[in-house]
Amino acid sequence: MAHPQEDTLIAKQITPTAMRLLVLDVLQQHPAALSLADVEQLLGHADRITVHRTLKTFTDKGLVHRIEDGSGAVKFALCEPGCTPEQHQDLHVHFFCTRCRETSCLPTVAVPTIPLPGAFQVQETSLVMKGLCERCAVAS
Amino acid sequence: MAHPQEDTLIAKQITPTAMRLLVLDVLQQHPAALSLADVEQLLGHADRITVHRTLKTFTDKGLVHRIEDGSGAVKFALCEPGCTPEQHQDLHVHFFCTRCRETSCLPTVAVPTIPLPGAFQVQETSLVMKGLCERCAVAS
C-alpha cells in the first residue's frame, strides 16, 4: 500500500526491498537510459554489485530492458507496462547521442519487421540510431 | 604487383605491412565477422595490441566496419568496396547467432530508412538481429 512503486515490483514478481525501490525510483525519475555506473552514481554510494544484480533481476522479470548502444556499457530503461520476461524486447528504436552520450528510447518509433532469406530464426531485433539528439542538434 | 591485397590496402590509403596483409587475409578468408581475439587466435601468436591498432587503422580508413553485436566484444568485417572513411557505415543488417555466437553480415538485407520525429540528426543506424543462423536453425 505504502508506495505505488511497491505495486510495480510486485506486479512483476519482484520482492520489494529498499534497494530495489531506490533503483526503480532512479529509473523512473530519469528520462534517459542509464548504465550501471549511472545508477550507482545517482544513488549516492550504493554497492555496485548489488545494483548490478538488481538490474539483472529487473531485466529477468521484464521490468527493464537492456540497450547495447555501443558506448561500451550496457544501459537500462524501463519497459512498457505490457512487457513480460519472455517477450521483453521493447520493439522501439533507441537513439544514442554522440555529443551528450545519452541514450533514449523512442517509444513512438517502432522497429520494422524485416524478412530474412533462408532459414534464419529471429528472436530479437535491436535497432540503435546514432547522431545528435533533439537538444544537442538545436544547441549546435 | 606482389599480392593483390597490397593494392587493396593502398587503395584505402593504408601503408602495406606484413602484419596488415596477414590481418586482411584473415578477414578475407573468414566469412563471419571477427573479434579482436578471433583475429589474434587465427593469426597464431600475433601481438594483441598490434592487431587492435591494425583493426583501428582499417576502420578509420574505411576498409572494415565495426559491429557491436552485444556479445561483449566488438567485431569487424570487411566493408563493401565503395565505403569511405566518412561514410563507412555498411547499410546492411547484421545477424548474431545466439547458438554458435557468430556474427555475419547480410549484404542483401538493407537497413530501412526510418524517419524520426523532431530535430534528431541521424549519422548512423545499426541494426542487429539475434536468433539462430541458417546452419544452427537446421541443426536444432
Added chain:
DNA sequence: TGAAACAATGCAATACCATTGCATCGCCCT
C-alpha cells in the same frame, strides 16, 4: 650512401566493465 624523420610494432602497464564466490544480514514463516 648515410643519417634524419616518420610510421609501425611489441612489451608493459592501466582502466573499465562485468561477473562470481562467499560470508553476513534480514525477513518471513512455522
Added chain:
DNA sequence: AGGGCGATGCAATGGTATTGCATTGTTTCA
C-alpha cells in the same frame, strides 16, 4: 525462537579496450 531463504556487500577474478614508451623498420632527402 529458530530454520530457511532471499538479498546484500565485500573481495576477488576475468575479459576487453586502451595508453605509454622503447624499439624496430621503412622512407626520404641531402
